[in-house]
Each structure stands twice: as structure tokens, then as C-alpha cells.
Amino acid sequence: IMSICATIGKPIILKIPACIHDGFVAFKNLSNDVDTEFLYYYLEFRKKEIGEMRQIGTQGNLNSKLVASFKIIKPPLHEQKLITSVLSQIDETIEKEQKYKEKLEKIKQGLMEDLLTGKVRVNHLIKEGAESV
Numbered sequence: 001i002m003s004i005c006a007t008i009g010k011p012i013i014l015k016i017p018a019c020i021h022d023g024f025v026a027f028k029n030l031s032n033d034v035d036t037e038f039l040y041y042y043l044e045f046r047k048k049e050i051g052e053m054r055q056i057g058t059q060g061n062l063n064s065k066l067v068a069s070f071k072i073i074k075p076p077l078h079e080q081k082l083i084t085s086v087l088s089q090i091d092e093t094i095e096k097e098q099k100y101k102e103k104l105e106k107i108k109q110g111l112m113e114d115l116l117t118g119k120v121r122v123n124h125l126i127k128e129g130a131e132s133v
Contacts, residue, residue: 002027053069
């Protein structure tokens with residue numbers, strides 16, 4: 001599905017049967033030569049262009065006619081799967097790095113708290129550094 005109001009153009013892959021309201025458009029019954037994940041990445045990549053198609057009003061939105069007019073490239077299925085595989089690996093790496101960064105930030109916060117409250121003293125390290133110069 002893809003949002004067509006508020007956060008216009010945000011694609012989501014539903015892995016369960018669901019009902020959606022009129023703020024979304026569903027891409028159902030895709031042909032066998034369209035990989036769902038490829039379509040997700042393609043729509044994510046073109047999100048800005050999709051958003052620029054919106055009708056202006058109090059809140060910008062798209063309708064099914066505008067969405068249907070949007071051209072989607074469709075490379076051969078094996079290429080779609082290859083592209084999806086590479087992008088999925090990149091996404092996994094980014095997610096791991098973000099979790100690692102969050103972990104380091106928590107450690108930093110804890111260390112700063114220990115240093116600033118005097119729980120950990122570093123005076124001896126400062127003296128050792130000055131003596132070695």
C-alpha cells in the first residue's frame with residue numbers, strides 16, 4: 001500500500017490481509033513479473049516525485065487517477081530481485097550501524113554522568129599525561 005494523503009507517497013508492504021481506508025492506495029494482484037519488494041524500493045526512491053503530483057488544498061493528497069498515471073519502470077524479474085537483494089543488505093547494514101550508534105551513545109551518556117557527578121575520577125590520568133610531556 002502507499003499513503004496518498006498527509007505523508008504522501010510512503011510505501012508499506014503488508015504481509016497480512018488487511019482493510020485500508022481511503023488515505024491509502026493498494027497495489028493488488030501484481031503480475032508475476034513484478035517483485036513486491038522491488039516495487040516498495042522503487043516507490044520509496046520516487047517518493048518526492050509522487051508527492052509533487054499531489055492536489056493542493058488544505059491538505060495535499062493524491063487520488064487513484066493520479067497514482068495510475070505514474071509511470072513505473074519494470075526491469076526483468078531477475079534484475080528486480082538482484083536490486084532488491086542489494087538494497088535489503090544495505091538496509092540491514094544501516095539498521096545494525098544505527099543500533100550500534102545508539103548503544104555507543106548510551107555508553108557515552110553513562111560515562112559522562114559518572115565523570116560529571118564525580119563517581120569516576122580522572123585526576124590521576126591528567127597528572128600522568130602532564131608528567132609524560
